[in-house]
Amino acid sequence: xxxxxxxxxxxxxxxxxxxxxxxxxxxxxxxxxxxxxxxxxxxxxxxxxxxxxxxxxxxxxxxxxxxxxxxxxxxxxxxxxxxxxxxxxxxxxxxxxxxxxxxxxxxxxxxxxxxxxxxxxxxxxxxxxxxxxxxxxxxxxxxxxxxxxxxxxxxxxxxxxxxxxxxxxxxxxxxxxxxxxxxxxxxxxxxxxxxxxxxxxxxxxxxxxxxxxxxxxxxxxxxxxxxxxxxxxxxxxxxxxxxxxxxxxxxxxxxxxxxxxxxxxxxxxxxxxxxxxxxxxxxxxxxxxxxxxxxxxxxxxxxxxxxxxxxxxxxxxxxxxxxxxxxxxxxxxxxxxxxx
Numbered sequence: 001x002x003x004x005x006x007x008x009x010x011x012x013x014x015x016x017x018x019x020x021x022x023x024x025x026x027x028x029x030x031x032x033x034x035x036x037x038x039x040x041x042x043x044x045x046x047x048x049x050x051x052x053x054x055x056x057x058x059x060x061x062x063x064x065x066x067x068x069x070x071x072x073x074x075x076x077x078x079x080x081x082x083x084x085x086x087x088x089x090x091x092x093x094x095x096x097x098x099x100x101x102x103x104x105x106x107x108x109x110x111x112x113x114x115x116x117x118x119x120x121x122x123x124x125x126x127x128x129x130x131x132x133x134x135x136x137x138x139x140x141x142x143x144x145x146x147x148x149x150x151x152x153x154x155x156x157x158x159x160x161x162x163x164x165x166x167x168x169x170x171x172x173x174x175x176x177x178x179x180x181x182x183x184x185x186x187x188x189x190x191x192x193x194x195x196x197x198x199x200x201x202x203x204x205x206x207x208x209x210x211x212x213x214x215x216x217x218x219x220x221x222x223x224x225x226x227x228x229x230x231x232x233x234x235x236x237x238x239x240x241x242x243x244x245x246x247x248x249x250x251x252x253x254x255x256x257x258x259x260x261x262x263x264x265x266x267x268x269x270x271x272x273x274x275x276x277x278x279x280x281x282x283x284x285x286x287x288x289x290x291x292x293x294x295x296x297x298x299x300x301x302x303x304x305x306x307x308x309x310x311x312x313x314x315x316x317x318x319x320x321x322x323x324x325x326x327x328x329x330x331x332x333x334x335x336x337x338x339x340x
């Protein structure tokens with residue numbers, strides 16, 4: 001297997017695609033705070049401008065490159081302008097996504113296709129344009145943020161789930177090709193659980209109400225922390241949020257049981273009591289203003305993630321595992337003594 005050595009973040013030039021709000025926004029801020037030079041991209045010019053201004057306030061270096069990731073030429077421009085301005089590209093972080101919240105039979109072919117174009121083809125375009133620059137640099141990281149829905153689909157999000165499943169398949173194929181050719185580029189699939197971002201405010205809904213994620217929520221900085229970690233430490237894939245890891249496990253153990261759980265919880269659980277029409281502003285085809293922030297409306301429903309916390313505190317993690325192992329060994333010994 002190729003030995004991949006990634007640069008420290010303070011020596012990196014990072015492109016963050018989908019940076020005007022949500023996870024992308026806080027990720028760009030954290031990279032800049034750690035000393036990276038950052039190129040930020042999204043469709044919303046005001047979101048990019050406010051983000052660059054925020055980065056400049058702590059003397060960070062950032063440029064804004066507006067782009068719609070459904071256009072290969074516009075994604076190509078992100079990579080080219082990043083290298084033209086900063087002289088190199090070390091890490092590509094791709095987060096741009098959209099969704100249609102609706103029963104499948106209410107989704108039009110055009111709407112389904114648009115979600116695939118943004119969420120899947122946009123990510124494919126990102127890898128296409130970033131890889132030549134990373135090859136020239138001699139090393140680097142492709143970090144693609146998908147979703148736990150890459151592992152387990154949710155009802156009322158058929159197009160979104162399909163795009164995330166497709167993304168995992170694409171990355172698995174690409175990773176093996178690069179490893180076979182000894183290309184020292186890390187390929188990571190970051191799969192967040194339900195995250196408190198404006199994503200649910202911005203998607204197209206045909207539910208008659210504003211959609212929501214299935215609680216509990218996690219804060220977007222939890223995902224940003226994972227992204228910064230894999231930008232320095234080559235990682236195959238990572239699920240962010242304890243509930244996401246539980247869903248992944250249940251999907252492997254008993255998908256039929258999980259079908260029943262999601263039918264009972266996820267269909268009613270994705271509806272709020274706030275009326276919203278499918279004609280109300282949404283970001284499926286055009287950007288919408290007013291969401292130049294990282295967090296969404298559900299901070300009161302967020303919880304910490306114990307397993308992620310253990311990942312960032314390996315001494316505690318391994319100490320806990322050793323302790324559990326010793327207790328199990330002691331229990332076995334005691335049982336053996338009592339049977340003699």
